[in-house]
Structures are given as structure tokens and as C-alpha cells.
Amino acid sequence: MKKYILLVMSIFVLVFSLVGCGNNNQAGQQSANEGQEAKETRVVKDVKGEVEIPMHPERIVDISGASDILSILGYDVIGTANSDGYDYTKFPSYLEDVLGHAQILGYSMLAEMDVEAIIALEPDLIVISTVQEKMYDQLSKIAPVVMVEMKQMDWKEDFMHVATIFGEEEKATEWIDTYLAKAKEVGASIKETYGEESSYLSFLASGGSLFIFDGAGLGTIFYDDMGLAKPEGMPQQENVSLPVVTFEGLAEINADYIFAIATDEDLAALTASSIWNGTEAVKNGNVITLPASPYFNQGYSPIGRLVFVEEIEALLAGMHE
Structure with missing residues (x-):
């Protein structure tokens, strides 16, 4: 009987040893697979x-x-x-x-x-x-x-x-299409509120210069994405550099609504200018002033463009408050 008990115990030890080895082998294999996945290129x-x-x-x-x-x-x-x-x-x-x-x-x-x-x-x-x-x-x-x-x-x-x-072309195309649909929708709402033919200008006043947003930045949000009208007298942007105008050149751009992006110093110079104050948009109170940070960069970022589209109606509504 004693020999029988010893035999049974030996069998149990052997079985558990085999199971343990199997588990260790599986764990080792899983670890190796995970390491391989991490190294995949x-x-x-x-x-x-x-x-x-x-x-x-x-x-x-x-x-x-x-x-x-x-x-x-x-x-x-x-x-x-x-x-x-x-x-x-x-x-x-x-x-x-x-x-x-x-x-x-x-x-x-x-x-x-x-x-x-x-x-x-x-x-x-x-x-x-x-x-x-x-x-x-x-x-x-x-x-x-x-x-x-x-x-x-x-x-x-x-x-x-x-x-x-x-x-990731498919994911990018989906995001762009969704954004453009949103921009067109907001553009249509703005046209309905402020007139189909109303024109919009955005520029940056920084370092003593006036940079016009036309073929890049906020300008393309207005004209390309939302389908809003471009004012007459705009200088054309030919490369990545924004066109630069004087106060007199700015006054020649006949915009119904203006988004003036400016540093504090340049905004002070702008508002002190009789030329600026003589423009129709300023006299009609149709000017939105925004800080250079973050709005200068915002039109160059997909996420920034979306954020601007989502807030532009509120910005326009706040003009005369």
C-alpha cells in the first residue's frame, strides 16, 4: 500500500511538472511573439x-x-x-x-x-x-x-x-471632407445673415507691417472653405509669403467685414491711423480685432481651421456688442 501511495504521488509530481513546463513554454512563446510584434517594421x-x-x-x-x-x-x-x-x-x-x-x-x-x-x-x-x-x-x-x-x-x-x-489616406480624406462640409454649412449661414455678396478681409498687423491673408491662412478659410466673397482691390498671393501693403493699400481693399489680427503694439498704431479709421468697414463698425497669438498660425493648422470655423459666427455676432 505504501508503495502504491508513493507511485501515485510520483505520478502527480510528474503531471504538475509537465503542466508547469507547458505553461512556461507558452508564456515564453507569448513574450517572444510580443517582442516580435514590437520590432515589426x-x-x-x-x-x-x-x-x-x-x-x-x-x-x-x-x-x-x-x-x-x-x-x-x-x-x-x-x-x-x-x-x-x-x-x-x-x-x-x-x-x-x-x-x-x-x-x-x-x-x-x-x-x-x-x-x-x-x-x-x-x-x-x-x-x-x-x-x-x-x-x-x-x-x-x-x-x-x-x-x-x-x-x-x-x-x-x-x-x-x-x-x-x-x-492613412482614407482617414485623412474622411476628416477633410467632414471639415469642408462643416465650413460650407457655416459659410451658407453667414451669407444668409450678412448678405450673399458681402465680402471679407483678414490681415495680420505685426512688426509695423500689414500682411494680407489671401491664398494662405485665414484667407483660404473665408474664400475656399466657406465660399465667402473676396473684396475688390486685393493683392494676389503668389507664394508662401503673405502680400504686404501700406495703410493706404489696406484702405484700397473694399471689404464689407474685416478681421484684423494684430499684436498689441500694431493694433494701437492701426487704431490711431486716420486712414484706417476712414475705411467703410471701420466706420460701419464691421471690424473684428483678434490677437496675433494664436490667430496668425491658426489658418495653417487643420485643427485650427476647424476651431475658427466653429467660432466665426460668434465673432461676427459680437461686432456691435
């Missing part, structure tokens, strides 16, 4: 050619200015240069909720950033623009680098350029 084509990047990057540093686009496409950015155009240490208000958790590394239009700060973030993917091309070799030693070209003229083109590199 794919090849994408950017402006420099083909580059191998992680299949599912989790620690993206973007200094190209495309962080808002990447967030729309479902990517998390831990380091960014989508800072405010007037204060590189903070986010423009329309991106605070979207990118507020990311570390600001500079401003996207600058050619160089703090490499040590990028290294400290331990990125598994770095996105730069052609503006930062001379950093390419140095950054490539840290992590795979994707280079994009942000032309800043047609926001949809820039959006789709980034989306195509990452294979």
Missing part, C-alpha cells in the same frame, strides 16, 4: 526616398509642424515643434488639448532644434520637414527619420502628403 517613402520605420511607433518626435495632422491620423506625439508663433515655449490655444502632454522642442519653421532634448525623449520615430534637412544625418543616429515637405500654401495638400507617407 515597414518601409515608407518620404521626400528623401524609402525609410524603414516601426509598424506601430509609440514614441514619435515631430519637429516638422505636422503634429496636429499626426494626431488626427491617430498617432501620439511625445515631442513637438507645433508651438505658438509668438511664444515658442507654449502651445497655441487651439492645440492645447490635442498636444498639451507633449514636450515643446522649438518652432517648426526653425532649421535646428535641441538634439539633446530629442535624445532624452527616447523616440522610436522622428518626423522632420525639409526645413530641418541639415539635421537629418544627426537625427538618423537616434531613430528612424521621416522627412516631409510642408509647403504651407494648400493645407489639404500638406495634410494628404503626410497621410500618404503613413498610409
